[in-house]
Amino acid sequence: MTYTPLNLQEKFGLFSDQWSPRIVARLNDYHIKLVKLEGEFIWHSHAETDELFMVIDGNMDIQFRDGTVSLKAGEMFVVPKGVEHRPSSAQECKILLVEPAGTINTGNSAGERTAQDGVWI
Amino acid sequence: MTYTPLNLQEKFGLFSDQWSPRIVARLNDYHIKLVKLEGEFIWHSHAETDELFMVIDGNMDIQFRDGTVSLKAGEMFVVPKGVEHRPSSAQECKILLVEPAGTINTGNSAGERTAQDGVWI
Numbered sequence: 001m002t003y004t005p006l007n008l009q010e011k012f013g014l015f016s017d018q019w020s021p022r023i024v025a026r027l028n029d030y031h032i033k034l035v036k037l038e039g040e041f042i043w044h045s046h047a048e049t050d051e052l053f054m055v056i057d058g059n060m061d062i063q064f065r066d067g068t069v070s071l072k073a074g075e076m077f078v079v080p081k082g083v084e085h086r087p088s089s090a091q092e093c094k095i096l097l098v099e100p101a102g103t104i105n106t107g108n109s110a111g112e113r114t115a116q117d118g119v120w121i
Numbered sequence: 122m123t124y125t126p127l128n129l130q131e132k133f134g135l136f137s138d139q140w141s142p143r144i145v146a147r148l149n150d151y152h153i154k155l156v157k158l159e160g161e162f163i164w165h166s167h168a169e170t171d172e173l174f175m176v177i178d179g180n181m182d183i184q185f186r187d188g189t190v191s192l193k194a195g196e197m198f199v200v201p202k203g204v205e206h207r208p209s210s211a212q213e214c215k216i217l218l219v220e221p222a223g224t225i226n227t228g229n230s231a232g233e234r235t236a237q238d239g240v241w242i
Contacts, residue, residue: 001187004190005190005191005193005197008197009195028170064124067122071126072126074177076127076146077124081149
């Protein structure tokens, strides 16, 4: 049987909209998602879960109420559950997220920036 | 407050032994681990969990009883729970694993290749 690897850059090539997570894999009850970021997101938190950010291509900041972490390709950061954060990126940045299935991108701040959950690519 | 990104290559630079996972982050009840592989591991499976392999540097194969998946940097694969697999790499390969805290590297095949669990770096 032929098994196919999941190539991240190939998957990123399949969509262009920003701030709209695409699921690429499931790990038990977790989803692996790819997102393209550019500009500034909204402040939000996830009451029930930590959230792993890994930069695949580009640079991003995650702003907290008391500081900021700057990430480049090959770097990651786990935002603890309940901690308010605001992702941003001056230029388009490609990231990978790991979080429980069903986690909503805007957490406690649902609104116009809330993306449809559960979209595979 | 200054937040520090987790740089994968820096972390890989802190250890040299192969087949010995190092924990670099916790995401809820999951661990993010780094491992250096070279040569062939043993056949094993994990009865309770899927296991995510992501190649950071190099090339590796994951052999199954009915086929093989070959992964290079920027590629990943989720081995479903209960599925026998044997990782291997002709030259040293640096990978990232995501799996529940407490997952043992040799799964159901504990023995001389079993690494100490719970080692952070």
